[in-house]
Structures are given as C-alpha cells and as structure tokens.
Amino acid sequence: VENFQLIDSTLREGEQFANAFFDTEKKIEIAKALDAFGVDYIELTSPVASEQSRKDCEAICKLGLKAKILTHIRCHMDDAKVAVETGVDGVDVVIGTSKFLREYSHGKDMNYIAKSAVEVIEFVKSKGIEIRFSSEDSFRSDLVDLLNIYKTVSSVGVNRVGIADTVGCANPRQVYELIRTLKSVVSCDIECHFHNDTGCAIPNAYTALEAGARLIDTCVLGIGERNGIVPLGGLMARMIVAAPEYVKSKYKLHKLRDLEVLVAEAVEVNIPFNNPITGFCAFTHKAGIHAKAILANPSTYEILNPNDFGMTRYIHFANRLTGWNAIKTRVDQLNLHLTDQQCKDVTQKIKKLGDIRPLNVDDVDSIIKDYHAEISTPQL
Ligand code: HCA
Ligand code: CU
Numbered sequence: 290v291e292n293f294q295l296i297d298s299t300l301r302e303g304e305q306f307a308n309a310f311f312d313t314e315k316k317i318e319i320a321k322a323l324d325a326f327g328v329d330y331i332e333l334t335s336p337v338a339s340e341q342s343r344k345d346c347e348a349i350c351k352l353g354l355k356a357k358i359l360t361h362i363r364c365h366m367d368d369a370k371v372a373v374e375t376g377v378d379g380v381d382v383v384i385g386t387s388k389f390l391r392e393y394s395h396g397k398d399m400n401y402i403a404k405s406a407v408e409v410i411e412f413v414k415s416k417g418i419e420i421r422f423s424s425e426d427s428f429r430s431d432l433v434d435l436l437n438i439y440k441t442v443s444s445v446g447v448n449r450v451g452i453a454d455t456v457g458c459a460n461p462r463q464v465y466e467l468i469r470t471l472k473s474v475v476s477c478d479i480e481c482h483f484h485n486d487t488g489c490a491i492p493n494a495y496t497a498l499e500a501g502a503r504l505i506d507t508c509v510l511g512i513g514e515r516n517g518i519v520p521l522g523g524l525m526a527r528m529i530v531a532a533p534e535y536v537k538s539k540y541k542l543h544k545l546r547d548l549e550v551l552v553a554e555a556v557e558v559n560i561p562f563n564n565p566i567t568g569f570c571a572f573t574h575k576a577g578i579h580a581k582a583i584l585a586n587p588s589t590y591e592i593l594n595p596n597d598f599g600m601t602r603y604i605h606f607a608n609r610l611t612g613w614n615a616i617k618t619r620v621d622q623l624n625l626h627l628t629d630q631q632c633k634d635v636t637q638k639i640k641k642l643g644d645i646r647p648l649n650v651d652d653v654d655s656i657i658k659d660y661h662a663e664i665s666t667p668q669l
C-alpha cells in the first residue's frame with residue numbers, strides 16, 4: 290500500500306452532491322486548498338456540462354498548481370475535443386458497462402464501447418495529455434466483457450484504467466478479487482472509485498490498494514452522488530496506520546481540518562460527530578479506566594496520534610464515569626494541591642452529583658475548589 294496516490298474529485302463527484310454549488314471563486318479556493326494538502330490529482334467537472342464549467346476548468350488549469358488537473362468526460366469524441374482544449378493535464382473517460390447502464394443509459398454494446406474507447410484514447414494521447422479509461426458500475430458488469438475492454442485499452446497505451454463501484458454494492462473480498470484479476474491483464478496503473486451506499490467505501494479502497502491498485506478517488510468529507518464516495522480524511526486515517534512515514538511525509542495532515550471546514554461550509558453541512566480525525570469527539574476519552582491509561586501512555590487507547598493532524602486530545606472528566614487520575618490532572622491544572630487520597634475523596638463527590646445530573650467543567654471545578662477550601666481552613 291506504500292506509494293499510493295490520491296485523485297480528489299470534490300470538484301467533480303463532489304459537485305454531484307445534493308447541496309453542492311461552487312461558484313468560480315469557491316472552486317479556486319477549494320482547488321488551492323487541495324493542492325496545499327498535497328493531493329496528486331484534482332478532478333474537475335466535464336467542460337461540456339455547462340458553459341461556466343468549461344470556463345472554471347480553464348481558470349483552474351491556469352493557477353499553476355502542483356497537483357495535476359484532470360477533467361472527467363463521457364467516452365465520446367465530442368467531449369474529448371472540448372476537454373483537450375481546456376489546458377488539463379489529463380482526461381478521465383468513463384462509460385457504463387453493466388447491463389443496467391447499457392440498457393437504460395447509453396444503449397450501446399461492448400463492441401461499440403471498445404471502438405469509441407480506442408478512438409478517444411488515441412485522440413487524447415495524440416495531444417500529449419494523460420488518459421484514463423474507466424468502466425462505470427464495474428461490479429455489476431460481466432467479467433469477461435470487462436477484461437476484454439481493459440485488454441483493448443491497455444494495448445492502445447492508456448495511462449491508467451479505473452474501476453468504479455458506482456452504486457456502492459461491492460465488498461472488500463470482491464474488490465480484492467477484481468483488482469487481482471485486472472492486474473493480470475493490464476500493465477498500467479489501476480485507479481478505484483468507491484461509493485459509500487453500504488458503508489464499504491474506505492474498506493474497499495484499502496483492500497484495492499492491498500490488491501495492487503495505485504490510485505484512489507476521494508472527496509473532502511466523502512461528498513458525492515447520494516451519500517458520496519471515499520472521504521479524504523477517513524482514508525488518511527486508514528492509511529496513516531498502514532504507511533505512517535509515507536503518509537506523514539507526503540500529505541500536509543495539519544491542513545485537513547481547515548479543508549474540511551471549507552467544504553462543509555460551502556455545501557452547508559456539519560462535520561459529522563463520528564468523522565475520523567476531525568469529528569468533535571475523535572480524540573476525547575471519557576471512562577475513568579481509559580483516562581487513567583491515556584494519561585500514562587496515549588497509545589493504550591489511541592491508534593491515531595492527534596498531533597499528527599494538529600488536533601488535541603481531550604480527557605472528559607466532568608461525568609460520573611470519571612476516575613481519580615483524571616480528576617487529579619484537573620486539580621493540577623487548577624494549580625491546587627491535593628494528596629492522592631484527597632483526589633479520591635473529591636472524585637466521590639463529583640460522581641455523586643454526576644449520578645443526579647449531567648455535569649460540566651464548571652461543576653467539577655467548583656466541587657474541587659470547595660473541597661480544597663474546606664480542607665485548607667484551619668480547624669478551630
Ligand atoms: C457517475 C460516474 C462515476 C464515475 C467514476 C469514475 C461513477 O457519476 O455515475 O469515473 O471513476 O461513480 O461511476 O462517478
Ligand atoms: Cu461516482
């Protein structure tokens with residue numbers, strides 16, 4: 290899994306998210322933030338989608354970002370001719386290969402698909418631009434059809450092939466098998482695009498890399514059609530565990546939170562409470578037993594180090610599950626001096642109130658301060 294690359298599609302798949310509308314300025318802001326984070330590629334909406342989409346694509350190409358700029362088109366010469374004039378570094382073409390898409394979407398057979406794929410690939414390559422060919426709805430396509438089309442596009446020198454779980458139906462075992470099989474028929478890099486309808490987007494992405502794929506499509510916060518695709522942040526959480534040095538040296542992980550806030554505000558959603566890394570409680574420890582061990586060594590209950598992402602760990606002590614180690618830490622923070630036994634006593638008082646109602650930090654602080662005052666008052 291070392292050496293993987295990211296194709297961020299917030300400005301293509303992400304535009305297909307229910308709430309998304311990015312004006313030119315917002316697209317440029319997001320493109321710059323993605324580039325600063327360090328994604329390898331930025332994928333943009335097709336220039337034939339609308340007049341403004343084409344202009345925005347040209348504007349982003351002119352920014353001179355480090356990330357390569359891609360646009361995403363149907364497997365059709367009409368689209369390809371417009372795409373190569375925008376200034377992009379690469380073109381991603383896609384065509385539906387499942388029986389659903391062949392019957393209810395474009396109505397073409399596999400021979401027609403192969404013929405137009407070859408034509409588009411040769412044309413885009415002749416312009417000195419990178420080209421990726423992908424099948425749409427790959428996991429509900431006939432395997433023989435799929436392998437044939439990939440063999441064909443590989444032989445005409447496509448730069449990457451992609452597979453897409455368009456409906457989010459695949460599970461990791463199916464992903465592993467398909468990538469393994471595909472690797473035996475193509476010589477180029479493999480890219481993967483996973484929707485999250487059944488909650489498998491990140492596991493599928495990870496498994497695809499294990500099976501030998503090289504590139505993963507992501508969106509910030511996982512936005513996209515329906516409930517979206519692989520979230521950039523969630524994939525980072527998975528990958529930093531698998532390839533810590535690579536991930537830490539390649540991506541500016543401290544910029545993740547701001548990038549997510551930027552996109553969340555643009556599409557008017559909140560960052561989910563259970564979001565990996567940036568969810569509000571992602572590094573909050575609560576139970577007394579956890580708090581004690583975290584204070585001794587954070588790795589006891591943390592697989593991710595919040596510092597790697599510019600986040601901070603928090604020990605939630607204002608509750609009835611708290612323990613005296615957490616309270617002792619709070620006592621120290623308040624610059625008060627209590628013995629261990631006194632900390633245990635005051636913890637009992639806190640738990641007692643915590644049994645009656647939810648507590649906040651002020652409640653705990655005043656219990657501690659009152660207790661401290663009481664034991665410090667000379668007895669007459
Ligand atoms: C769609 C197309 C796509 C394309 C994926 C890709 C999908 O919006 O239906 O080009 O890799 O999910 O199949 O996003
Ligand atoms: Cu998609």
